[in-house]
Amino acid sequence: PSPQQPLTDLSAAEVAQVHARQTAAYDALRAQGLGLDLTRGKPSTEQLDLSDGLLSLPSTTRDRSGADVRNYGGLQGIAELREIFADLLGIDADRIVAGGSSSLTMMRDVLVDLMLKGAVDGERPWAAEEKVTFVCPVPGYDRHFTLLSWLGIDTVTVPMLEDGPDVDAVARLVADDPSIKGMWLVPTYANPTGSVVTQEVAERLVSMPTAAPDFKILWDNAYALHHLTSAETKSADVLSLAAVAGNPHRPVVFASTSKITYAGAGVAFLAGSPETVAWYLGHLGKGSIGPDKLNQLRHAEFFGSADGVRAHMAEHRRIIAPKFAEVDRVLTERLGGTGVASWTRPEGGYFVSLDVLPGTASRVIELAARAGVALTPAGSAFPDSHDPDDQNIRLAPTFPPLADVTPAMEAVTTCVLLAATEKLTG
Ligand code: PLP
Known part of the structure; x- marks a missing residue:
């Protein structure tokens, strides 16, 4: 079975096969000793550098x-x-x-x-x-x-x-x-x-x-x-x-x-x-x-002027839009059609909201942490940090360099599939 089929449509034996494959992928991932972070909704250094003109202003004190x-x-x-x-x-x-x-x-x-x-x-x-x-x-x-x-x-x-x-x-x-x-x-x-x-x-x-x-x-x-x-x-x-x-x-x-x-x-x-x-x-x-x-x-x-701000925001977009595109590419390639994940394709802002198989978000985050990929703690987008369905994960791709977004997201998808097949093989 290919992971692009809805996992919930597979027979028990087929789910077990996917599970075995994802377990092997996860072991390989851990062996890489990654140290990546998708938790921080903050601007990257390159974005901050756009505003360094501020450091020599104001030109007057009035x-x-x-x-x-x-x-x-x-x-x-x-x-x-x-x-x-x-x-x-x-x-x-x-x-x-x-x-x-x-x-x-x-x-x-x-x-x-x-x-x-x-x-x-x-x-x-x-x-x-x-x-x-x-x-x-x-x-x-x-x-x-x-x-x-x-x-x-x-x-x-x-x-x-x-x-x-x-x-x-x-x-x-x-x-x-x-x-x-x-x-x-x-x-x-x-x-x-x-x-x-x-x-x-x-x-x-x-x-x-x-x-x-x-x-x-x-x-x-x-x-x-x-x-x-x-x-x-x-x-x-x-x-x-x-x-x-x-x-x-x-x-x-x-x-x-x-x-x-x-x-x-x-x-x-x-x-x-x-x-x-x-x-x-x-x-x-x-x-x-x-x-x-x-x-x-x-x-x-x-x-x-206001147009000055608009032009400045276009520079931010040039830096961060490719990171969001990469998040979507990896999610689509690896989780599209699996039926165990859906995610947002934002037209702005700083985040992607990923919903995984209900009951597995905290497990995904735990698996990712063990593989060296930090994700925002489970439930953090809910009052009292309680996600009643344990399914939501907030991804923040702006801070890491583009070259880190790819391996971090590949790792996330492995963890999503492993946690889902763990649950389905129950
Ligand atoms: N409001 C929202 C929705 C945010 O996501 C953030 C930062 O992540 C803030 C406010 C923080 O704003 P400020 O830096 O102006 O305090």
């Missing part, structure tokens, strides 16, 4: 308004950088805050502010409620879920589909349960599925009736500009849609240049209704007199 960027002040961030990202994100510059280097920190701040102080449209702090629950599309971003459990916020999951979260499921949940105060959403090239929220889904999410009057959509657009194809899909304009729907304060938008310039020294952005921006800045101002405007100014100079 921003456009004449303010000395070395000094205190300017809590909302410098206007010239907000304007560039306003153009890219389709949001008015005065509704954007440019902050420090991490949008995740802004998300944490927003959640802490909501818990301790309450929403701009809320009656009391969320912490005063008996229970707070968040809707989490899965698979999703592990750090979103960690933040919730850290704050004692309960989770309820819905499936992430190709066009965004299962919006019928979301609407049903939020309609009746006032403890459901919000949801996470990575709207464009989601981590890890690559899903893109369509205009229709976005419209329903901002207009659906919610039992909680201060329901929030934390719209984490971390990969808004990170296209892998010429399609360059535009994100839905969630703030305008929400305003039209009469729920202007529902979305809080996040983005950053972590995977545009430097992951450790970029600029993060928050956006929302004017009231949301004032609410956020009011709380932020208790702990900060102003952001790193010098870094903001050098970013504004480095890009010059």
Whole structure:
């Protein structure tokens, strides 16, 4: 039997043959003593090098308004950088805050502010409620879920589909349960599925009736500009849609240049209704007199315009698109038709989401680790790291060199087939 036949259609004897072959392949793999890593959704050194022009900027210490960027002040961030990202994100510059280097920190701040102080449209702090629950599309971003459990916020999951979260499921949940105060959403090239929220889904999410009057959509657009194809899909304009729907304060938008310039020294952005921006800045101002405007100014100079950012993103694409193509090539060649794996073909973002035979993901990850290939821990794309079907594996091909992606993915496919045949021979 060829591994390209659905393994589940084979006779017991044929499965045993495939199992024996994969066992031999796995032993050969271990003998190679690989040391490869597909866990890290971070830019490669070559990508970071694209932004080294920043290291000799800014060329001046004054921003456009004449303010000395070395000094205190300017809590909302410098206007010239907000304007560039306003153009890219389709949001008015005065509704954007440019902050420090991490949008995740802004998300944490927003959640802490909501818990301790309450929403701009809320009656009391969320912490005063008996229970707070968040809707989490899965698979999703592990750090979103960690933040919730850290704050004692309960989770309820819905499936992430190709066009965004299962919006019928979301609407049903939020309609009746006032403890459901919000949801996470990575709207464009989601981590890890690559899903893109369509205009229709976005419209329903901002207009659906919610039992909680201060329901929030934390719209984490971390990969808004990170296209892998010429399609360059535009994100839905969630703030305008929400305003039209009469729920202007529902979305809080996040983005950053972590995977545009430097992951450790970029600029993060928050956006929302004017009231949301004032609410956020009011709380932020208790702990900060102003952001790193010098870094903001050098970013504004480095890009010059929104088109400067677009051209820069094309350079990233040139580096990473071949890695994603290689992941898909190896998966297709080795697992296509086997019936024990399906995977995403993202048009952007940083991840491929691989689903293996239910009940075998943790075994695949264990086998790969023993063969010297590090994969993201099983279940990490689910709240409490619990994948109820034990089938999802997040692959992150951007960091390793292309030459490492091939052997790493070949090893993964061997482990997927070995774990599947172990299970089927049970
Ligand atoms: N949001 C998502 C969906 C991510 O995947 C990541 C990083 O992997 C982040 C946020 C982190 O963003 P930042 O570096 O701006 O904190």
